[in-house]
Amino acid sequence: MSKFVLIVNFQGGTVDTPMEEWKPDEVQAHLNYYRDLNAELRASGELLETAVLAGPDVAKIVTSNGKGAPVVTDGPFQEFKEWLAGYQIVDVESEARALEIAGLISAVPGPNGIPLEQPIQVRELMESSPRTTAEMADWLETVGGTR
Secondary structure, eight states, rough: OEEEEEEEESTTTTTOSOOSSSOHHHHHHHHHHHHHHHHHHHHHHEEEEEOOOOOOOOOOOOOSSSSSSSSEEEEOOOOOGSSSEEEEEESSOOOOHHHHHHHHHHBOGGGGOOBBBOOOOEEESSOOOOOOOOHHHHHHHHHHSOO
């Protein structure tokens, strides 16, 4: 089994209408879809965790030099569409199954029941982190080439 995090951001996919302008029954259908999908994935034993994140307007950025107190600031934040909305962690037989579930999440309904086609980022959770310089170099090679 492999664990993957499926990351949802605020991108509207194929829908430009902000959720604040959706009809109440469209919002409820959207929420019901997520609830039903999560229940199905829990029942199959594939869903390990799901969370909706607080809005970026209350997020903080923390930096530290390791010597003094950390510096805590508000933002700056990237464009609204790039803010993370939430995530699901699944434990599945294969990457193909993780991609299949991501497709189901992407198809969450929007206005008029039309699937949003939201981009869902799929990332495998590493079983262990690099522990040596050589392991870090190997890992860096796989994530973006030689640095």
